[in-house]
Amino acid sequence: MTHALDVAGLCVSLGGREVLHEVSFALEPGAFCGLIGANGSGKTTLLRSILGFTAPSAGRVALAGVAGYVPQKLQLDPDMPVRAGDFVELGLNGHRFGFPFPSRARRAKVEAMLAAVGAEAFAGQRIGELSGGQQQRVLIAHALIRQPKLLLLDEPLANLDLRASAEIIALLKRVAAQGVTVLLSAHDMNPLLSAMDRIVYLAKGRAASGRTQEVVRTEVLSALYGYHIDVIRVHDRIIVVAGEGGAHGGKHVAAIP
Amino acid sequence: MTLLQPGFLSSLPVQNALLIGAGAALLSGAAGVFTVLRGQSFAGHTLADVSSAGGALAYLLGISPLAGFFGLAVLGALGVEAAGERRAAGRDLAAGIVLGAGMGITALLLYLDVTLKGHGGAAVAVMFGALFAAPPGLGRAVALGALAGLAGLGLIYRPLLLATLDGELARADGVNTKLLGGAYLLLLALAVTLCAMAVGAILSTALLIGPAAAALRLARGPVAAMALAGLLGLGCAWGGIWLAYQSYGWTPGHVWPVSFFITALVLAVYAAAALARRG
Amino acid sequence: MFAPYLRDAWIVATLIALAAGCAGYFVVLRGAGFAAHALPMAAFPGAALAGLLGIAQVYGLAAFALAGVAGLTWLKRAQRPDAAAALVLVALLGLGALFLSLSGGYANAVYALLFGQILGVGPADLPPALAIGLGVPALLLACFRPLSYSAIAPDIAAARGLSGAGLDVLFLGLLAVTAAIALPLAGALLVFTLMVGPAAAARQLTPAPLPALGLSMALALLIVWAALALAWLTSLPSGFFVGAGSALVYAAARLWRRVKG
Incomplete structure (x- = not known):
């Protein structure tokens, strides 16, 4: 593969x-x-x-x-006259020079993408006025519209x-x-x-990678963080916590070299 | 301008000009250090532009230009203070548009100066200054204003420095930063007014910002920077007056504008300081 | 008011409004208020020098405004960019004062260049006004999407092959020639309001990009026509009406938005 x-x-x-x-x-x-x-x-x-x-x-x-990219946040003036849908459309053609004639086919594509990320409700609002979660949806739609x-x-x-x-x-x-x-x-x-x-x-600039169930184990995480980490299972959910308690009693563990 | 032909220092207009230049340079050098440190170059520029309406109004009403400039500069300072409290979006845009409307009013007042009062030179005098044509008593008034301004700056020096470094810290130490900010803006309005007397409203930013920015590159402490800025400004102002005096005869029948020489010297001093720091 | 000798003034004013309204939309979108304030001031000595050399004013204005673009781009890398830029601007204004003083007719010229004097427009001003008044909006529209994209999400736009610095220089260049052609109407100190006022008002009225651009141009036309008519009727300076008109339009738009929602 x-x-x-x-x-x-x-x-x-x-x-x-x-x-x-x-x-x-x-x-x-x-x-x-x-x-x-x-x-x-x-x-x-x-x-x-x-x-x-x-x-x-x-x-x-x-x-x-x-590759589609979603930055952490857009630093925008809330009054900027650009709606959420306009920004998603820029994902399609924002890099192209030329007169910005509206196109029905492109509009339909944008609307389908907005619906797919659950952003139809605020598609007509100014992008600077959206909440963090709303803006994140719009940013994801903007990245996905090029089918990355x-x-x-x-x-x-x-x-x-x-x-x-x-x-x-x-x-x-x-x-x-x-x-x-x-x-x-x-x-x-x-x-x-x-x-x-x-x-x-x-x-520290070095990476370790693996499948989640291999990495999320007390001994692996403790070694990675250089500090005792507990992996706790509650009602079929997993939670990772750092520090006191557990078998190692919160003592420092050698970090990976 | 034949007045300028006899000896430089014995000429009354030159003495008057030197006094105005000195007062403007010393106060604006000291106040300018704080303006640059607080990142308020644009606020200073705005006050100067707004004050031009006062200069134009003074010609229309026949009052002292000092009073006209200062009155409008204080109004402008109040406006800046009010705008600073609001953190609304587009504040800079709104400020720019209000400033534009103010300049429109200056245009109107200057037009009325010319048509109603016959002051043909009002536009030049208000916007670019007319140092050699200043009224005889103005030099003393500017000197007194500068002394008062320096005394005021001395009074608020320590809390102002603290608030400039960190406003939150100053408030925690019990400084009334709002009152302090207001007092500082009043001093800035005075400094801008004196600069406008010397080089005109739209050029006054040069004397306010230039020597201070240069001094901040060279001096180590704030007091040294304020003193150095005052001295550099004084050198630029007096040098400009001397050059303008010399320029009679460079081109037939003309004295080159004093303001041109002063702004050019200020820019040269700033560039030299920037290079000295780098080299 | 529509006498033949005023025909050129009406045409030039209309073209100025189209260019300034369109450029203003991008000034507000890209946060280029300082450049819009600075470039007309940088252009000021150009007019004075043109008078001294006896060439058409608009060429001197455009040359100095374009030099101003180079200066702004260069000063962006300075340590205290605001102080440095303010000083260079003031020095340029001082240079303008020198040129005007050398060319004689100091007082009237200072007034006209700082605050505007549209009624002095003649047939020689038509060709450059036509080129700029139609060319600037056409070029800006052709760059509409890249200019918007790099203003909203500079990182992503850069990843898609748009050079932020290149677009900036292109935009500032168009802004400079717009300032050069608009300066005789509104004056060096007031061109800024003609660019920023209508655009800032338009974005209060609509959240959509293209309608906001169109509205900005329409409001600029309204302000300029009103200023010209009122200047002719009252024989007061056109710059006063441009400044006051821009502020009024902006205030009305703010009020309308507040009342509506």
């Missing part, structure tokens, strides 16, 4: 400092993968190098097709409350079920544990 994304031996330096060191992992079509790591561990840099925004100093990134093989999201859950966060995860799960590979970064893995089947864990 060909990979949707293949990262091999990727090294990236920013301002003379090596931010990523020999990162390697590959994702199959339809995989739902969480990119987990503390703030400053290089998650955004990894996403930006996959997108080609940042040139690597070594290694390579291979994509099976178009890979969807990259930078901390999509960072500004959301519990409910909006669960809804966005459910939406992304549907997207992955249709064969689009989803790679999203997050500093907290708990909301994603029920959804993701793959984890890429970043610490």
